[in-house]
Amino acid sequence: MQLRANKMTTLSKLKPGESGVVNQVKAGNGYDPDLMEMGLMNGTLVRMVKCAPLGDPMEICVRGYHLVLRKKQAEAIFIEK
Amino acid sequence: MIMKTDLQTKSQPQEINVALVGNPNCGKTTVFNLLTGLKQKIGNYPGVTVEKKTGQLTLDNGTSVNLHDLPGLYSMIPKSRDDGLTIDVLTGNSEYLSGLDLVIAVADAGNLPRNLYLITQVVELGMPVIVVLNMMDTVAAVGTEINIEKLSALLDAPVIPVIGRKGVGGDAIKKEIAKQISSQAKISQAALSTESQFAEAAGDLGRFIAKNYPVNSKTAQAEACRILSSEKALQAWLARPSNRGSAPQLAQVVADARANLDKQNISWEMHETASRYRWVDAICQAAVTHQKAENERNFSERLDLILTNRFAGPLIFLALFTTIFQSIFSWAELPMAAIESGVAWVGLQVTHFLPDGILQDLIVEGAIAGVGSILVFLPQIMFLFFFLSLLEDSGYMARTAFLLDRFMRAVGLNGRSVIPLLSSFACAIPGIMATRTILNSRDRITTIMIAPLMSCSARLPVYALMIGVFIPPVTIFGFFTLPGLVLLSMYLVGIVVAIGVALVLSRFNRDDREASTFIMELPPYRRPSLKWTSLQMWERAKIFITDAGKIIFAMSIVLWFLANFPKPDNEEVSASVAIKHSFAGRLGHAIEPAIEPLGFDWKMGVGLITSFAAREVMVSAMATIYNVEGADETSMSLREAMKNDRHPETGAPIYTPLTAISLMVFFVLACQCMSTVAVVKRETNSWRWPIAMIVYMTALAYVGSFLVFQGGKLLGFG
Numbered sequence: 001m002q003l004r005a006n007k008m009t010t011l012s013k014l015k016p017g018e019s020g021v022v023n024q025v026k027a028g029n030g031y032d033p034d035l036m037e038m039g040l041m042n043g044t045l046v047r048m049v050k051c052a053p054l055g056d057p058m059e060i061c062v063r064g065y066h067l068v069l070r071k072k073q074a075e076a077i078f079i080e081k
Numbered sequence: 082m083i084m085k086t087d088l089q090t091k092s093q094p095q096e097i098n099v100a101l102v103g104n105p106n107c108g109k110t111t112v113f114n115l116l117t118g119l120k121q122k123i124g125n126y127p128g129v130t131v132e133k134k135t136g137q138l139t140l141d142n143g144t145s146v147n148l149h150d151l152p153g154l155y156s157m158i159p160k161s162r163d164d165g166l167t168i169d170v171l172t173g174n175s176e177y178l179s180g181l182d183l184v185i186a187v188a189d190a191g192n193l194p195r196n197l198y199l200i201t202q203v204v205e206l207g208m209p210v211i212v213v214l215n216m217m218d219t220v221a222a223v224g225t226e227i228n229i230e231k232l233s234a235l236l237d238a239p240v241i242p243v244i245g246r247k248g249v250g251g252d253a254i255k256k257e258i259a260k261q262i263s264s265q266a267k268i269s270q271a272a273l274s275t276e277s278q279f280a281e282a283a284g285d286l287g288r289f290i291a292k293n294y295p296v297n298s299k300t301a302q303a304e305a306c307r308i309l310s311s312e313k314a315l316q317a318w319l320a321r322p323s324n325r326g327s328a329p330q331l332a333q334v335v336a337d338a339r340a341n342l343d344k345q346n347i348s349w350e351m352h353e354t355a356s357r358y359r360w361v362d363a364i365c366q367a368a369v370t371h372q373k374a375e376n377e378r379n380f381s382e383r384l385d386l387i388l389t390n391r392f393a394g395p396l397i398f399l400a401l402f403t404t405i406f407q408s409i410f411s412w413a414e415l416p417m418a419a420i421e422s423g424v425a426w427v428g429l430q431v432t433h434f435l436p437d438g439i440l441q442d443l444i445v446e447g448a449i450a451g452v453g454s455i456l457v458f459l460p461q462i463m464f465l466f467f468f469l470s471l472l473e474d475s476g477y478m479a480r481t482a483f484l485l486d487r488f489m490r491a492v493g494l495n496g497r498s499v500i501p502l503l504s505s506f507a508c509a510i511p512g513i514m515a516t517r518t519i520l521n522s523r524d525r526i527t528t529i530m531i532a533p534l535m536s537c538s539a540r541l542p543v544y545a546l547m548i549g550v551f552i553p554p555v556t557i558f559g560f561f562t563l564p565g566l567v568l569l570s571m572y573l574v575g576i577v578v579a580i581g582v583a584l585v586l587s588r589f590n591r592d593d594r595e596a597s598t599f600i601m602e603l604p605p606y607r608r609p610s611l612k613w614t615s616l617q618m619w620e621r622a623k624i625f626i627t628d629a630g631k632i633i634f635a636m637s638i639v640l641w642f643l644a645n646f647p648k649p650d651n652e653e654v655s656a657s658v659a660i661k662h663s664f665a666g667r668l669g670h671a672i673e674p675a676i677e678p679l680g681f682d683w684k685m686g687v688g689l690i691t692s693f694a695a696r697e698v699m700v701s702a703m704a705t706i707y708n709v710e711g712a713d714e715t716s717m718s719l720r721e722a723m724k725n726d727r728h729p730e731t732g733a734p735i736y737t738p739l740t741a742i743s744l745m746v747f748f749v750l751a752c753q754c755m756s757t758v759a760v761v762k763r764e765t766n767s768w769r770w771p772i773a774m775i776v777y778m779t780a781l782a783y784v785g786s787f788l789v790f791q792g793g794k795l796l797g798f799g
Contacts, residue, residue, distance in 0.1 A: 033158070033350060034598070034600055035600060036351060037155055038195065038600060039198065039358060050389070052483050053389070053390075053484060054484075054488060055487065056487045056490075059385075059603055063192075063194040064191075064192060064193075064195075066381070066602065066604075067600070067602060068599070068601040068603055069601075070486070070599050073600075
């Protein structure tokens, strides 16, 4: 296992164009089996595409397709940049 | 070998049933159209709102096959009622459709990983499956290669590449269907592999299911995996009537297995999904070769730089919908006028054949006028659905939900409610029909309930009459006119009240998890097909005429009866005396005390009663009462008659600007449209919501008018 000091952040904090790998989908309140079934889980590469004009929801690219989710949901997804 | 799924009993052995499943946006409908052509039927599954689409196809050997298009879904874990229905059909637990011989699983080749997630679940079901890889052209365009033989080997199921939009591949699918319903049928042996502890737990559960229920071991195994990993799947399974007997036992077995997995630090909730995506990734790695980096901006993303741009996006949205509504109004005007005069002409012809009397009246004024009031809505419905399905097929619809989700969330809804509500400004009927795209049933009901508060085109004649008579054409600030502002404020009253009602409704029936989440795929932009867009438009029109039409027709006859009976003793009296004498007139007098505080007299009462059939009927009813033949909202004579009407005792004018505003507010808020009620009944499949709608809207209308009239009087107006 590598022990690189990679920057950890949440999906909600990625800027348009930035990508990262999902490190942890926070269990409990934010855990969403629906998001996981859409292919968003530990080890998945995601790219932030953009936010909607009113700031929320956000569009991401995951497994080659585009997915929209609300920022609140994205806060529970930790990303390694 | 002959493989029949052993969980279904077939009523008619010669009937062959094939189900079509796949992700939303995978082009499933295109494949359905490709296979069935125009031989399709759309209806509802009894008892649920889910649309049922069935078509027929004939194989080369002459065998006729029923093809059932099931609602699209992302996984075999139910999330909505639509999903639940598809899953029930696939697992042989549906009361509507049983005895499946074959499943055709459609995948978007351009989005293979996520599509394969569902496909691998379907392949595990233990019945013959044909995998159809659709949209092969988009894959070729980006230089990606899919090795069909390898994919087929890994899934242990036949894979047919097609390009549905271009009609390529239909024959290959038909050939494969013929093979799979014959003795050469094949059941895939591909199965998900999981960590040994999870596999053991699922294995035990699977054996328990296979022992206690009439399913084969493979089906039981797949079911066990789902039940173990998902609380939703477990609850859905326990809720099935046929499973209730040993439900407590099964719930206990599942609880024990989950506790055991927890102890071994294996997340029973995530393990299956994670393992399945690992399997899917392995399949893709082996069968797909990419030429370009996956993360490159594609055509859709470049187009979205403009269409969902922070500044240009909302402007384009507004411009697009203004243009669409403008064209609906202006293009529909001509066919609507043609339908009206056509109906009038038919009525006139009938008067030549039938002698004067009750029968002629019933047929001309009741039946034919009733049919006319249905048909006159058709042009707007068809135009609106034409545009809506163009936007849907092109992928723009999902963008409007993306653009406005934040705004809709503030009122307790989500982005998918935007289009139905906008459509309702033209007519609530297609608007309510368009709520089918809202996945969350709570949001769908809320959207249906507030849609009729959007001022539809049928209110315009009433607004026009009232404003024309009583609102002076004063100019304000040099460029606004008072009539224009009054008209605009009527639209605003509807919107503001709708927001309030949505907030109240979302307070009831609150589900915090559902309320705070919104997951939507943003499909790539695609060129819509004119042929199927037109077909969709025609199907909607048919549903409207056959389903809503029946109720409208019946109500028209009832209203005709109320307005014409009992006949006055003297046959020669004028129409205004006759209507005063009729049930409707008596009703008007009877409700006068109730509507007096709103500023209305009995004549407006009659108008109101008739307008519950359809709002625009108010104008012609008032015309009848004032004995002004052939009047419409622009007719000077009706306007003059209303202006000059005096109170018989006090001599004061009956209509004042305040009365007019009170009446308009009533029209904004009241549910005066039996077509809407009929459509709500049809779309929600119960009388509960349409009745709730009539009650709450009538109450709001009464209170609103009361406040306007009494408040206005207090302030010294009127």
